[in-house]
Amino acid sequence: MKAQGTVHKYGDNVDTDVIIPxxxxxxxxxxxxxxxxxxxxxxxxxxxxxKGDIMVGGENFGCGSSREHAPIAIKASGIDCVIAKTFARIxxxxxxxxxxxxxECPEASxxxxxxxxxxxxxxxxxITNETRGETYKALPFPDFIKEIMAxxxxxxxxxxxxxxxxxxxL
Numbered sequence: 001m002k003a004q005g006t007v008h009k010y011g012d013n014v015d016t017d018v019i020i021p022x023x024x025x026x027x028x029x030x031x032x033x034x035x036x037x038x039x040x041x042x043x044x045x046x047x048x049x050x051k052g053d054i055m056v057g058g059e060n061f062g063c064g065s066s067r068e069h070a071p072i073a074i075k076a077s078g079i080d081c082v083i084a085k086t087f088a089r090i091x092x093x094x095x096x097x098x099x100x101x102x103x104e105c106p107e108a109s110x111x112x113x114x115x116x117x118x119x120x121x122x123x124x125x126x127i128t129n130e131t132r133g134e135t136y137k138a139l140p141f142p143d144f145i146k147e148i149m150a151x152x153x154x155x156x157x158x159x160x161x162x163x164x165x166x167x168x169x170l
Contacts, residue, residue, distance in 0.1 A: 062091025
């Protein structure tokens with residue numbers, strides 16, 4: 001599994017209320033959530049982001065409330081991967097659950113700049129900054145997380161396993 005795109009970069013302690021402000025949580029429509037993603041710290045984000053782009057943050061990315069709307073809004077906006085120094089635990093888990101790939105890599109977080117072209121190999125954990133000719137190493141996903149990502153999230157994985165089991169029993 002790989003990702004490649006242009007970087008949108010943010011700082012430390014980007015909380016879930018900044019990712020998707022509470023005033024926009026009156027919907028469960030993913031595209032509607034995406035249309036308000038990052039609006040309070042980057043009003044032009046939704047106009048700049050393209051499918052396949054990559055978001056880079058600093059320390060404690062996704063802190064705040066446990067709302068899964070935050071990773072949903074990021075994924076639905078077109079972001080294929082979030083790289084940060086560290087993630088808040090609940091954001092990390094929610095991201096995996098909805099199939100949003102995230103990688104912790106302090107070196108990449110520090111050196112990658114907004115607008116850089118970056119590629120990520122999730123099997124090896126290698127992050128390549130094509131703009132600067134640099135590579136950084138994150139821990140690759142364990143196999144069980146790769147399976148969740150490949151299916152598009154935890155619920156999709158569980159659903160497909162149930163279907164496979166039912167098909168096998170026929």
